[in-house]
Amino acid sequence: MTETYSQFVSWFRSAAPYIHVHRGKTFVVQIDDSLVYSEIFTDLVHDLALLNSLGIQLVLVYGARHSIEAWLKENDQESTYHDDVRLTDADTMELVKTAAGKLRVEIESKLSMGLGNTPMSNAELRVSSGNYVMAKPAGIIDGVDYQFTGEIRSIDVNAIRSNLDSDEIVLIPPLGYSITGEVFNLSASSLAAQMAIELKADKLIYLIDDEGLHDAEGNVISQLIQTEAEALLQQGSIEESLYLKVAIHACKNGVPRVQLIDRQASGAILQELFTLDGAGTMITASSYDVIRQADGSDIAGILELIEPMEKQGVLVERSREKLELEIGHFTLMQRDNVIIGCAALYPFSEENAAELACFVIHPEYHKQGMGEQLFAMMETIARKNGLKKLFVLTTQAEHWFLERGFSECSLDDLPVEKQDLYNYQRKSRVLTRTID
Ligand SMILES: CC(C)(COP(=O)(O)OP(=O)(O)OC[C@H]1O[C@@H](n2cnc3c(N)ncnc32)[C@H](O)[C@@H]1OP(=O)(O)O)[C@@H](O)C(=O)NCCC(=O)NCCS
Structure with a gap:
């Protein structure tokens, strides 16, 4: 056996326990639009196809932040935030709808690839998307009208589950519909967390712009218990507080593991799931092994x-x-x-x-x-x-x-x-x- 071949065989064997452990589990993965439009997205799609074929149920929540910001810049407009939440006026809402629709088509087309000689050959992935998320206006807070910025009202867990049980990948845009027929802009990271909570997902994965969370010396923190994460947040010693906040919220509400993984690193999601050392930062509810x-x-x-x-x-x-x-x-x-x-x-x-x-x-x-x-x-x-x-x-x-x-x-x-x-x-x- 050549050395490369024997390395492959031993790698494959070492991955086997994780393949067993993950089969049938539900993972919610949040991605950003900048990732969707980057070259590396094709690699991620191949990895998602592989996870799907290994019996992992996948919900993909995508954000449209970069598309919105680029458009506002082009039109000499500033993003308006209050308490870290974007205020969405009627014009911006139109843009959010366009950006979300375009992203959906882009993601679906990539997930439909089936070229021979690629990992997608014969994959035949089925994707479903729909009005699974209902929202209500965030309202007027401290005198500030959030307009079309919404809050999640409910998630149609049964519909999503039935799609997942049919081996479909469920695609969730950062939008919520209201019973009055309006559409609201939602934060993709909060939506992913709520989705993981309500689906009782086994893992919530954020693909972020960094290798993970860093300690004071700049080293990547590989594991954190929720209480440790809360202490770090209070000390303000972590820059990536947005993800930390949603991760803590998810952990507190029953999601056992939240993983922050570098979206630039090709294969990082596979490394996380199928190797002992994993990748990025893992935040766990109360315990970790x-x-x-x-x-x-x-x-x-x-x-x-x-x-x-x-x-x-x-x-x-x-x-x-x-x-x-x-x-x-x-x-x-x-x-x-x-x-x-x-x-x-x-x-x-x-x-x-x-x-x-x-x-x-x-x-x-x-x-x-x-x-x-x-x-x-x-x-x-x-x-x-x-x-x-x-x-x-x-x-x-x-x-x-x-x-x-x-x-x-x-x-x-x-x-x-x-x-x-x-x-x-x-x-x-x-x-x-x-x-x-
Ligand atoms: C053997 C032992 C370590 C397995 O631990 P575990 O964490 O339950 O194992 P896993 O979860 O990885 O594997 C579970 C599978 O192994 C099977 N299994 C568990 N213990 C088994 C045993 N003693 N004999 C045969 N199969 C066994 C389970 O039925 C299950 O298979 P299934 O999913 O097809 O039903 C555990 O049973 C143990 O501690 N036994 C007592 C100590 C012992 O006998 N040690 C060996 C001598 S040093």
Whole structure:
């Protein structure tokens, strides 16, 4: 196998857990008009087609801000804002309608591409759009008349759901209709957040003009819990406060994850969804999962996790002293500072192999793909350490490992050192898998 080919195969395998996890999930993605009219938009459309074909339900909310601003500038007019909200007069509203219509056609035409030799070949994406959003005038606030700037009144969740269930991508313009027959201009970022809340979306993705949010030193912040995000907003230490505000609102109202991703980076959305490290900044409702190397301070948490399994005979007993000595071999999965999973790699350097041991996910978190993610991490660590083979001894999870590429082997296949320690009373099955 050539190196490029083997890199591809290992990348594809490492993406597999995420493919399982995302299937059937609903993502709301907000894009801006400047992105739609840029060269990179074709790449994004290819990525969206791929997500659709992997069974991810997509709602695409688009904004028309840049088109409106360019038009106002051309006509020597200034944008008028109050409290960061654009005031929309009748002329500007006409422009919003034109810009939104043009954008819709542009996006639909790109999503309809099916040229051979491109990722869109045979994609046959279906797109739906309609009067799903009802609005009312924002009204007169502090004596300022917002005119055609609207507020969301309701979202027709059932209609959108039924389109999503028919594998259609739902396209939402920054407009809302009123029962009096008028049209109102809506903020696309707030609309995307409300859409994600009402659809109970699994993820809300903003494609922004930056790599993500930055800390005081200018580094991209990869993860923030909602409460941390609120503290940053109050300190005023984050420039991109507009997105932070809508992200916090979404998190507070049940959206588990909001992601801010650089729209200029081709493939960033795939990187975010299908790699362990992700991309941009993730803001999570109350908790997020971390997979990390264990240290001495984790011993109590690990014992709490594994002792019930040891009592049931699922895992081999480990004393606190043994765990202290071996803590360097352990990797943890943590949510909200609680250890919910762990695994250890005991290398046999002569054989370029390792035993994967104490591989456990807390029963409350079973069947959510956690085991899969933890295993992907253990595989990555093994690969980074140049290991070629993994062994696992199991009494109750044989099929879990068989379904992830392990096969049964005999005791004689184990490194000799491990053969000597084999516990004949436990009668564990011995399984092995090569690392590419
Ligand atoms: C094995 C284990 C880590 C899987 O964790 P998990 O987070 O539930 O796994 P995932 O969510 O990634 O996978 C879920 C899938 O695996 C299946 N599965 C879960 N545990 C299984 C087991 N013990 N045997 C066979 N299949 C199992 C589930 O049915 C589900 O498949 P489905 O969606 O087709 O129904 C977990 O069951 C566990 O902690 N077991 C006890 C510890 C153990 O036996 N460790 C191995 C020896 S070190």
